[in-house]
Amino acid sequence: MIGLEKTKKELKSIYNKQLSEDKLSDQISMKEYIDPFTVKMVK
Numbered sequence: 001m002i003g004l005e006k007t008k009k010e011l012k013s014i015y016n017k018q019l020s021e022d023k024l025s026d027q028i029s030m031k032e033y034i035d036p037f038t039v040k041m042v043k
Contacts, residue, residue, distance in 0.1 A: 035042050 033042055
């Protein structure tokens with residue numbers, strides 16, 4: 001059971017790291033839906 005708990009903690013750590021990297025990636029590639037210069041919606 002000790003090995004299983006360690007594995008769960010490691011998987012949770014890997015999952016959280018991947019989630020934070022995915023969020024950062026989404027912020028970098030986020031599309032702008034409003035043109036900052038004209039303040040109109042972009043299609």
